Amino acid sequence: MNKPATTRSVVIEREMPHPPDKIWRALTQGPLIEEWLMKNDFQPVVGHRFNFRATPMPHWNGVVDCQVLVVEPNQRLSYSWNASGEEAADGLKTVVTWTLTPTKGGALVRMEQSGFRPEDETNYQGANYGWQRYLGGLERAVARLD
């Protein structure tokens, strides 16, 4: 267990005027997940390995490696969210956890992505790794700015 002590999380909370069981469906049914997140072969089964897939682009293979960690229907869902393929070794190793808490008008939706290491944040490592990887996608990104 060499887990670094200094990992950080992204947390987003939002109250939604929908009951937890309905939000749960959107979080756990593959075709519904695809509508708001990405293509996937998710199954709500602990231990199930799956991928999120976006359109590949230069310097990103478009695939996120995941494994289901927690399934507590209508309450809590957790899966790993890792870089894949050749990018896996130096890439992200994070965990995404969804928590649903009933409220008077619906549910509080909490998304936490944890496990960001300091080296993930500024991943350029001088001239070799990182920025060269990312520059390839810039033109495409810039084209969308106009």
Add this chain to the structure above:
Amino acid sequence: MGYELVVSAVTNELFNSLADPTRRAIFERLCRDGEQTVRVLTEGAGVSQPAVSKHLGVLKHAGLVRDRREGRQTHYSAQPQSLAPLIDWMSLYSAFWRDRLDRLETLLNRMDQ
């Protein structure tokens, strides 16, 4: 993570300064080879020295290069840490999840109907 997700999280200037292939080649060369003069950079750039100087001015304004005068020569070096906003995973994912939660809400509203 795709680049389209980063766009909202970084300044347009940084993107625009690196969108030009010639400018990007100059910047990559400075990262690779270390400090260079305008004259040396021009030899490998395939464009005129005034054009190279203009590109360096744009890169400097974006914080991607630093200049240092020595006699009649100006030496340029890369400042790759200026690229950090492009690869700050935390802000990238913050923007990503906010966008996806918007889409989730849109979907939930549609499921009502």
